Amino acid sequence: MAKLWDDRISNRTISRASKKVGSCSKKRPMGFPERDEAKRQAFLAELSALSPDKIVYLVESPNG
Known part of the structure; x- marks a missing residue:
């Protein structure tokens, strides 16, 4: 992140x-x-x- 600035900035x-x-x-727990x-079951x-052709998956991460 320090590389984003022209001046020297320490970690x-x-x-x-x-x-x-x-x-x-x-790190935060992912559970x-x-x-x-x-409810999950x-x-x-x-x-x-449902038939497989009716299911749509959405990827919400920016890296897809």
Whole structure:
């Protein structure tokens, strides 16, 4: 990130600035604690009843 500026900026300076704006480099857990397994199974059963040509997948990541 320091390469984006013409002046010399240390990683420590970037880290402090990131913390001030609420950004953090710590990894966040990727699980979903609110997931309801019964609802998930019901959805999968409903989904399996559809014909494959009726299912559309959307990729929401910018890297697709």
